[in-house]
Amino acid sequence: MTKRWKQRPPGSNWGDFGDDDELGRVNLLTPEKVLQGVREVEHGITFSLSLPLDYPGGTALNQRRYPPILRPTEDLAHNQDTFYNVVARDKIAPSFIDLWSDDVVTLWLQYSTQWDSLAHQGALFDADGDGVAEPVYYNGFRPGTDIVGPQQDAKGDGSGSVSFAKHLGCEHMAAHGMQGRGVLIDVSHLGSDWQPVDLKMLEDIMAKDNVVVEPGDMLLLHTGFATQVLAWEKNPGPEIQAMYPYLDATDESLLEWIAESQISALVSDNYAVEGWAPDSETPHTLLPIHNLCLFKLGIPLGELWYTEELATWLREHQRSRFLLTAPPLRLPGTMGSPLTPVATV
Numbered sequence: 206m207t208k209r210w211k212q213r214p215p216g217s218n219w220g221d222f223g224d225d226d227e228l229g230r231v232n233l234l235t236p237e238k239v240l241q242g243v244r245e246v247e248h249g250i251t252f253s254l255s256l257p258l259d260y261p262g263g264t265a266l267n268q269r270r271y272p273p274i275l276r277p278t279e280d281l282a283h284n285q286d287t288f289y290n291v292v293a294r295d296k297i298a299p300s301f302i303d304l305w306s307d308d309v310v311t312l313w314l315q316y317s318t319q320w321d322s323l324a325h326q327g328a329l330f331d332a333d334g335d336g337v338a339e340p341v342y343y344n345g346f347r348p349g350t351d352i353v354g355p356q357q358d359a360k361g362d363g364s365g366s367v368s369f370a371k372h373l374g375c376e377h378m379a380a381h382g383m384q385g386r387g388v389l390i391d392v393s394h395l396g397s398d399w400q401p402v403d404l405k406m407l408e409d410i411m412a413k414d415n416v417v418v419e420p421g422d423m424l425l426l427h428t429g430f431a432t433q434v435l436a437w438e439k440n441p442g443p444e445i446q447a448m449y450p451y452l453d454a455t456d457e458s459l460l461e462w463i464a465e466s467q468i469s470a471l472v473s474d475n476y477a478v479e480g481w482a483p484d485s486e487t488p489h490t491l492l493p494i495h496n497l498c499l500f501k502l503g504i505p506l507g508e509l510w511y512t513e514e515l516a517t518w519l520r521e522h523q524r525s526r527f528l529l530t531a532p533p534l535r536l537p538g539t540m541g542s543p544l545t546p547v548a549t550v
Contacts, residue, residue: 208333209345216464217501219344220318226344227377229323229503233421233469234385241421242386242528246549252515254531254546255318256431261509264444266476267316272439274311315541318385318431320533321506324352324373325540326499328490343503346372360538369538377540378505379535385469387548388418388528389425391516392450397429401453401480404462416525420467424531426452427516430475431509445476454479454493463494464502470531471498472507507531507546515548524550 213219222232234262259272277289281297289308292302315321327342331529340348353359356367361369393404394410410416418424434441452473453459463471471478479494490496498504519525528549533542 210341211334212332213345214330214501216330216497218304218503219501221443222503224344226503227323227346227373227507228381229343230467230469231381231383231503231505233317233467234381234383234423235421238421238469239382240375241382244385245372245526248550249315250518250550252548252550253516254510254512254515254548255544256435256511258312258317258543260317260439261434261441261445262437263441264440265443269379270313270316271378272316273313278307278309284432290412297340312543314534314536314539314543315508317543318509318545319427319442319507319541319543320375320378320531321495321499321508321541322369322370322373322375322378322501322533322539323499323505325506326492326495328496328500329488337426342373343500344373366538370540371538374537375533375539375542376535376537379532383423383470383529383533384528384530386418386422387425387527388422389427389512389516389519389525389527390414390416391427391520391525393427393429395428395450397433397449399447400450401455402450403453407452407462414520414525415523418466418468421469423470423531424466424468424509425510425512425529426471426472426473426475426478427512428475429513432474432513434509435511435513449475451475451477452479452494454482460493460497463497463504468504470505470507472510474510474512476508478506478508510546515550518550519536522550 226386277286280287281284289306291305293303323343327340330341331338332345334340351372352370359369360366390410428449482491482493498506531544531546533544
């Protein structure tokens with residue numbers, strides 16, 4: 206029994222890695238798992254798995270998330286937005302030959318290629334065992350106490366932060382090191398139609414391509430979604446909301462497979478990994494795979510990764526495994542993080 210909960214959700218692993226665990230299945234990225242990834246390196250070829258972080262462009266995919274905004278920093282006299290293309294001879298002292306630029310970014314952390322941290326989605330669940338469901342996150346961490354905001358000085362250090370995850374933020378993944386063996390399933394065999402992929406379809410693809418997923422692996426799905434996003438050159442069409450295959454979260458056997466596979470992370474090149482759950486008057490989650498992975502099992506989710514070049518190379522060489530290095534930004538208190546993952550084969 207932990208201090209934060211008296212009962213845990215059915216099928217969850219709360220407490221299995223310790224009462225205060227904030228990593229979940231990332232704990233399965235052990236030194237042996239890293240070595241398994243290293244053993245997949247035969248050619249020394251690397252693939253960047255990130256879209257440029259100003260993609261997809263606009264707000265057609267999510268109206269709450271905007272492209273990054275760049276601007277210069279202040280100068281030495283505290284004039285805002287000025288320290289850019291500064292000729293030191295003219296601005297600082299005549300004896301200097303230097304030319305300087307310095308900048309700052311306003312960055313929506315889940316706009317482009319991203320990790321979802323375990324603080325990104327929780328659920329209403331009776332963790333106290335009193336018959337009343339209350340909002341909780343993975344391993345019983347609580348909004349307001351552990352995930353703070355929106356409120357003034359949420360971080361508590363006078364920095365101006367209005368939100369802050371005291372627990373479950375991406376910095377724990379970064380500190381652990383998101384490196385190990387990656388395994389890719391090439392779902393693009395199914396074409397570009399917006400369609401759910403159930404367990405049988407997934408297993409058929411795995412059998413055809415000789416893909417084996419083992420405990421601790423980071424699992425990547427290639428659908429072609431991010432390839433089309435890149436082709437639009439930051440001007441996505443309306444079909445961005447419904448294109449390419451996605452995992453069928455209504456397939457209970459697929460959810461069971463995700464749980465039983467003991468994967469350490471689940472990644473896709475599409476948006477959200479899954480589709481929306483159907484409407485129901487019965488209380489339910491909008492995103493069953495998010496609920497299973499982030500809330501119950503502590504499996505971080507990757508979205509909008511660029512997998513085209515890696516998938517092509519693996520297909521040509523009849524491989525599916527590689528070394529994956531994918532740490533988020535070590536920025537404390539974050540719900541999600543941009544990253545530039547690297548696959549090495």
